[in-house]
Amino acid sequence: MTENIDISIREKNIAFIGFMGAGKTTIGQLVAKKLYRDFIDIDQEIERIHQMPVSQIFEKLGEASFRKMERELIVSLCTGTRLKIISLGGGAYLQEEVKKACLSHCLVFFLDLSWESWKERIPLIIDSRPVLQNKSLDEIEELFMKRRDAYSINHSQFTTSEIDPETAADRIVESLKLAWDIYQPNRDDIY
Numbered sequence: 001m002t003e004n005i006d007i008s009i010r011e012k013n014i015a016f017i018g019f020m021g022a023g024k025t026t027i028g029q030l031v032a033k034k035l036y037r038d039f040i041d042i043d044q045e046i047e048r049i050h051q052m053p054v055s056q057i058f059e060k061l062g063e064a065s066f067r068k069m070e071r072e073l074i075v076s077l078c079t080g081t082r083l084k085i086i087s088l089g090g091g092a093y094l095q096e097e098v099k100k101a102c103l104s105h106c107l108v109f110f111l112d113l114s115w116e117s118w119k120e121r122i123p124l125i126i127d128s129r130p131v132l133q134n135k136s137l138d139e140i141e142e143l144f145m146k147r148r149d150a151y152s153i154n155h156s157q158f159t160t161s162e163i164d165p166e167t168a169a170d171r172i173v174e175s176l177k178l179a180w181d182i183y184q185p186n187r188d189d190i191y
């Protein structure tokens with residue numbers, strides 16, 4: 001695989017980070033479609049490779065094994081690919097090696113949302129996120145706030161509270177095109 005550090009801003013992979021349920025998978029996929037780019041969801045990729053859902057990987061192989069799988073996959077994609085839209089799992093960016101690789105090689109987009117909005121999404125995600133099992137709401141809120149600090153180191157951020165995924169994706173695409181034009185103007189041919 002080729003080293004990726006000097007590629008143009010337009011060709012850089014875009015990495016979506018944020019808490020579970022922020023919409024990384026849903027919005028990442030929409031952004032990829034709108035930009036005609038390949039989409040890679042790290043959890044889905046790990047599930048495909050290991051032929052089991054993430055919750056079962058946690059149960060059978062343990063969280064440490066899952067963290068190693070996500071770390072290796074993300075670092076390899078960051079250093080070896082370009083023009084991809086990559087949605088990370090919410091815990092991946094907490095690993096120093098992942099954070100460094102993403103910040104060096106990708107445009108890192110933090111999908112944020114308020115705690116109040118997040119709570120409305122609990123029924124949608126609770127069963128499939130092992131990290132949320134056996135935790136009180138107060139413990140989850142503490143994790144949410146603590147992780148927000150880690151996600152605050154990014155290249156750009158966007159709040160998804162009260163915004164539907166399609167609108168969020170449209171606005172993210174707009175802001176990306178604006179950033180590309182500012183940092184590398186007159187290259188409409190590569191959109």
Ligand SMILES: Nc1ncnc2c1ncn2[C@@H]1O[C@H](COP(=O)(O)OP(=O)(O)O)[C@@H](O)[C@H]1O
Nearest residue numbers: 019020021022023024025026124160163164165
């Ligand atoms: N902007 C949004 N507004 C409302 N629901 C959303 C939004 N984005 C995602 N969802 C829903 O929240 C759940 C989690 O979304 P997902 O994309 O899997 O989040 P993540 O990958 O960040 O964990 C899904 O059921 C999805 O349909």
Ligand SMILES: O=C(O)C1=C[C@@H](OP(=O)(O)O)[C@@H](O)[C@H](O)C1
Nearest residue numbers: 019020021089090091129130131
């Ligand atoms: O935050 C976490 O530790 C996790 C988030 C999940 O991905 P999403 O953020 O896409 O839900 C998935 O990687 C796994 O359940 C662990």
Ligand SMILES: [Mg+2]
Nearest residue numbers: 024025043089
């Ligand atoms: Mg996801």
